[in-house]
Amino acid sequence: MSKRPPLTMWEALGTLAGIGFTIAVPIALLTIGGYYLDGLTHTKPVFLLLGLLLGLISGIYGAYRLLSRVFQS
Amino acid sequence: MYPLWKLPAITIAPDTIFYIGPLPVSNTLLCTWITIVILLVLFYLGTRKKAMIPSGMQNLVEWAIESVMGLVESVAGKDKGKKFFPLVATFFIFILFANLLDVFPGVDTVGTISTAAAKSNAVLGFLLFGQYSNNIIPWIRPATTDLNLTLAMALVSVIVTQIFGFYTLGWKVHLSKYFNFKGPIDFFVGLLELITETARIISFSFRLFGNIFAGSAVLAVFAFLLPFLANVVFIPLELFVAFIQAFIFAVLTLVFMEIATTGHEEHPESEQEALEEYRQEEAKKEEKLVEAGSRS
Numbered sequence: 001m002s003k004r005p006p007l008t009m010w011e012a013l014g015t016l017a018g019i020g021f022t023i024a025v026p027i028a029l030l031t032i033g034g035y036y037l038d039g040l041t042h043t044k045p046v047f048l049l050l051g052l053l054l055g056l057i058s059g060i061y062g063a064y065r066l067l068s069r070v071f072q073s
Numbered sequence: 074m075y076p077l078w079k080l081p082a083i084t085i086a087p088d089t090i091f092y093i094g095p096l097p098v099s100n101t102l103l104c105t106w107i108t109i110v111i112l113l114v115l116f117y118l119g120t121r122k123k124a125m126i127p128s129g130m131q132n133l134v135e136w137a138i139e140s141v142m143g144l145v146e147s148v149a150g151k152d153k154g155k156k157f158f159p160l161v162a163t164f165f166i167f168i169l170f171a172n173l174l175d176v177f178p179g180v181d182t183v184g185t186i187s188t189a190a191a192k193s194n195a196v197l198g199f200l201l202f203g204q205y206s207n208n209i210i211p212w213i214r215p216a217t218t219d220l221n222l223t224l225a226m227a228l229v230s231v232i233v234t235q236i237f238g239f240y241t242l243g244w245k246v247h248l249s250k251y252f253n254f255k256g257p258i259d260f261f262v263g264l265l266e267l268i269t270e271t272a273r274i275i276s277f278s279f280r281l282f283g284n285i286f287a288g289s290a291v292l293a294v295f296a297f298l299l300p301f302l303a304n305v306v307f308i309p310l311e312l313f314v315a316f317i318q319a320f321i322f323a324v325l326t327l328v329f330m331e332i333a334t335t336g337h338e339e340h341p342e343s344e345q346e347a348l349e350e351y352r353q354e355e356a357k358k359e360e361k362l363v364e365a366g367s368r369s
Contacts, residue, residue: 014328
């Protein structure tokens with residue numbers, strides 16, 4: 001395993017600037033997916049809420065994975 | 074009575090401006106080709122005569138490449154950095170130049186008008202007044218305002234990241250990140266990984282597309298709303314956005330590649346140790362350099 005160098009200012013800048021979409025996209029995707037699934041199965045709002053919940057968790061998890069290097073430094 | 078001019082119509086889909094055989098060439102595709110030609114010429118001029126002490130264009134190209142190389146190595150280390158560098162640098166330089174074309178005069182504002190009445194006369198958009206002035210089909214539109222291009226680049230970024238993951242960790246370890254049946258929590262984390270990985274295609278493509286499309290729309294609209302004055306503010310802003318978006322795309326690709334080629338078993342403690350070790354090595358290297366410098 002190659003040694004991991006310390007975090008630089010540029011890497012932190014790029015990571016932090018791109019974090020918004022990393023959180024927003026899973027939330028939007030899964031919520032919209034849940035909405036359409038509800039329309040197909042007539043179970044409104046079960047899949048919508050499930051999608052929203054899973055989207056929120058995924059968004060936060062994605063952001064955490066991305067920021068773990070920043071946190072460590 | 075006709076208005077002096079109307080604001081340009083903002084369309085998300087690029088317009089086809091001509092055909093090469095059966096292939097429709099859109100204004101964004103034309104801009105992609107222009108970007109490629111500019112880069113080819115720039116790098117040809119920069120590498121034509123390689124002098125030991127670089128000057129002029131060679132100096133600029135070397136500085137740019139060394140800066141990106143330094144960034145890649147600072148994120149991924151020397152070994153992996155060499156593998157990641159070609160893709161990351163290509164993304165950065167290509168997106169930067171494609172975005173920068175946004176601020177050139179005539180981009181998004183010079184073209185023909187689409188109405189049947191005006192089709193017989195070729196019209197320059199910036200000279201257009203009256204009721205047809207919002208029907209411009211621009212000849213050149215920034216390449217990254219086409220979702221097809223940004224989606225294609227996002228797909229390349231995500232797929233290559235996966236290939237590096239398989240190549241570095243082996244297919245068993247890499248697949249276990251997504252399909253982990255050791256326990257319910259591991260399984261759920263694997264599911265989250267899978268979701269975030271898929272969502273990344275969308276987030277990569279929409280981030281770049283959204284920012285540059287919005288910027289080009291602002292420039293085009295304000296060229297009509299408040300000519301000459303407003304763009305004094307917006308053009309520097311767009312230059313900044315062009316750089317930042319290219320940078321974000323490249324750095325995120327790089328960081329995700331680094332994450333994908335790092336196994337699960339790496340703990341923060343060992344990372345801290347590695348960090349310390351790395352710092353010590355760097356300090357030793359610097360000392361050696363200083364010594365060498367003082368001797369000479």
